[in-house]
Amino acid sequence: MSKSSKLFAPDGILSQAIPGFTVRQAQTDMANAVEEAIEHKSALIVEAGTGTGKTFAYLAPALQAKKKTIVSTGTKNLQEQLFHRDLPLIKKAIGVNGKIALLKGRSNYLCLHRLRQHGSSTTLLDRTTMVELSDVRRWATSTKTGDMGEMKALAEDAKVLPFVTSTMDNCLGKDCPDYEDCYMIKARRKALDADLVVVNHHLFFADMALKDTGFGELIPEADVVIFDEAHQIPDIASEYFGESLSSRQLHDLSRDLELVYRTSLKDAKQLHTAGEKCKMISADLRLLFPEKAQKGNWREMLSRDDVQTQISKLNDSLNVLYEVIKLHLSRDKDLDSIFERVSDARAKLTRLTDANQKGVSLWYETTMRHIVLHLTPLSIAAKFSKIISSPERTWIFTSATLMVGDGFEHFQRQMGLQQAKTLALDSPFNYQKQAMLCVPRFLPEPNAREMRQTLLDISIKLIAASGGRCFLLFTSHATLRAIAGMLEDKVDNPILVQGTTTKRALLESYVNSDNAVLLGTGAFWEGVDVRGNDLTCVLIDKLPFASPDDPLLQARIEDCRKAGGNPFGQLQIPQAAIALKQGAGRLIRDETDRGVLVICDNRLVTKDYAKTFLRSLPDMRRTRHLPNALAFLEEIHADAQDAKKADKIAKHNANSAAKAAAQSATEEASLQLAEQNLDNKDNASNLVESTDDQNLPEHNGLDTPDMFNKEAQ
Numbered sequence: 001m002s003k004s005s006k007l008f009a010p011d012g013i014l015s016q017a018i019p020g021f022t023v024r025q026a027q028t029d030m031a032n033a034v035e036e037a038i039e040h041k042s043a044l045i046v047e048a049g050t051g052t053g054k055t056f057a058y059l060a061p062a063l064q065a066k067k068k069t070i071v072s073t074g075t076k077n078l079q080e081q082l083f084h085r086d087l088p089l090i091k092k093a094i095g096v097n098g099k100i101a102l103l104k105g106r107s108n109y110l111c112l113h114r115l116r117q118h119g120s121s122t123t124l125l126d127r128t129t130m131v132e133l134s135d136v137r138r139w140a141t142s143t144k145t146g147d148m149g150e151m152k153a154l155a156e157d158a159k160v161l162p163f164v165t166s167t168m169d170n171c172l173g174k175d176c177p178d179y180e181d182c183y184m185i186k187a188r189r190k191a192l193d194a195d196l197v198v199v200n201h202h203l204f205f206a207d208m209a210l211k212d213t214g215f216g217e218l219i220p221e222a223d224v225v226i227f228d229e230a231h232q233i234p235d236i237a238s239e240y241f242g243e244s245l246s247s248r249q250l251h252d253l254s255r256d257l258e259l260v261y262r263t264s265l266k267d268a269k270q271l272h273t274a275g276e277k278c279k280m281i282s283a284d285l286r287l288l289f290p291e292k293a294q295k296g297n298w299r300e301m302l303s304r305d306d307v308q309t310q311i312s313k314l315n316d317s318l319n320v321l322y323e324v325i326k327l328h329l330s331r332d333k334d335l336d337s338i339f340e341r342v343s344d345a346r347a348k349l350t351r352l353t354d355a356n357q358k359g360v361s362l363w364y365e366t367t368m369r370h371i372v373l374h375l376t377p378l379s380i381a382a383k384f385s386k387i388i389s390s391p392e393r394t395w396i397f398t399s400a401t402l403m404v405g406d407g408f409e410h411f412q413r414q415m416g417l418q419q420a421k422t423l424a425l426d427s428p429f430n431y432q433k434q435a436m437l438c439v440p441r442f443l444p445e446p447n448a449r450e451m452r453q454t455l456l457d458i459s460i461k462l463i464a465a466s467g468g469r470c471f472l473l474f475t476s477h478a479t480l481r482a483i484a485g486m487l488e489d490k491v492d493n494p495i496l497v498q499g500t501t502t503k504r505a506l507l508e509s510y511v512n513s514d515n516a517v518l519l520g521t522g523a524f525w526e527g528v529d530v531r532g533n534d535l536t537c538v539l540i541d542k543l544p545f546a547s548p549d550d551p552l553l554q555a556r557i558e559d560c561r562k563a564g565g566n567p568f569g570q571l572q573i574p575q576a577a578i579a580l581k582q583g584a585g586r587l588i589r590d591e592t593d594r595g596v597l598v599i600c601d602n603r604l605v606t607k608d609y610a611k612t613f614l615r616s617l618p619d620m621r622r623t624r625h626l627p628n629a630l631a632f633l634e635e636i637h638a639d640a641q642d643a644k645k646a647d648k649i650a651k652h653n654a655n656s657a658a659k660a661a662a663q664s665a666t667e668e669a670s671l672q673l674a675e676q677n678l679d680n681k682d683n684a685s686n687l688v689e690s691t692d693d694q695n696l697p698e699h700n701g702l703d704t705p706d707m708f709n710k711e712a713q
């Protein structure tokens, strides 16, 4: 019997040590496969349906193998959950003492050097930033980790953050006077020293691709690399294997240059002049594009005369900046670092404006104030397969959504993992009993004008039947806004709309209300875990095909076509099937959850490719008759109301019993105190032991993906 089979057996250590642990064959199978992959230093891809308990299934064999391991997950929240809850629990259960570490991206750590820099010149900061800066300064005197996440009151997008954290561009590395005390360096050293390190995908690929100082040393050291939420990897890896340059970067560069001029090199006014000029020219480049944020084909834009002229001005201004800084080299460490950034920006601009390159997409995106130029490889398969082939080590890729239809080909092809072993594990949930999929009859065509009215009518019916507790998920912001606007006048339930506040705040309001309806797009399609009667209905407006205007997708389609492939079948359908699977996955999160998934897209019935989508979804009961779905929702709602009443009565009874017990305990305690005073015994150690036991977190072996899918890093 393998180590994992013993561990996960009904009478195994996990059953004995973890309260509420339930044995699941799929979890044991996954643990065995991971154990084998570690033994043979091979690559393994596992799709484990929701509820399999995949976190324990990879952590247990990895810890038992006692090899240097990196676990990379999708978001910072998932990192925190894994590190603070799952890892300590399983370590304690199996009695492994290896060192573990949590490593975040550099922007999460306080940069002592920048904090000091801005202490001596605050004239460049506005009032809000000054107030935030003094809060950071106060916190900086007591923090042990320098993790900005400790400052709970500071907004995630606080204006002060760029002034007190570093980027790869402005970090001085070994030349920094604060190097020895640097929190980021300390976190990285701890990670190097640990047996198991928890990172996120952005950090992993940033360091793998860019060889960022420090962490780059960790990857070559690892024997085992485990990617959870692995369906996100192809996009994230493409981003980091590519290049980008933004007007914001040039703006920041000019700001840092200004700081050097004002604080350290007051005689070098040319620095200020050259920096300002570069900033203005990059801002003028943005002005050549429409005010509304957009994405587009940069190769096409490069044929425009006005764009060409502006690019050539930008190039000239970077050259001037380069020459001006060169005159002052070695006078100031920050200036030396800015010089590197200018050299890097010059080289990037050359590559980003070379329209003749093959195998890459050149595209741009604009925000209200800035423009970003991107170069993205059309495929990362060759590069990634080279990375995993040498040196020999174990690679595990797992997620609840890797397969399209019945196979892994799409993921394998994207990642160059054709040789990897694959394993598909069904969710232990009884979807036939727990869930219903409804594609209502008589739907207009997805892009028809009357579709919005239909969506509104269906939403109103669903909300009434389920008493709120619905997610309405949309594929576009325009439809989201339109339905939100119309719905507010039609129902009394609180309507929570993406974009009105942060995702975290919306989810908190949703969970705290007992009849709210949440309307969201992309950000709510994954990484949201609302269980039980809090979420009983998910509506999806249409099949989530990526926008055909997406320049990267366009380039990939073109490339696939040139290679004789079928881009719709090979790219667009698989991508949409995985996105649909993610959205649908919000509904059933636990073995007692029940609910209805409504997909308002008749292509699921009329098109040949529908079977790929349907095969990718869990095996729910199906209906085309909306009243059937409404009846099921009404039944769930009625049961939930009954359960609520019963819960109230039970709580009331428990309170009464507790009061009675407290009264008798008070009498008992008076007696005991009298006895204790007599023999004067110290029972402190018993108290500590009992507190420890009470603190043992409860875990049922299920996955609990993060509730708030924040930006990683």
Ligand code: SF4
Residues within 6 Å of the ligand: 110, 111, 112, 113, 114, 166, 170, 171, 172, 173, 174, 176, 177, 178, 179, 182, 183, 184, 185
């Ligand atoms: S080494 Fe880099 S991150 Fe650390 S304090 Fe210095 S500049 Fe900041």
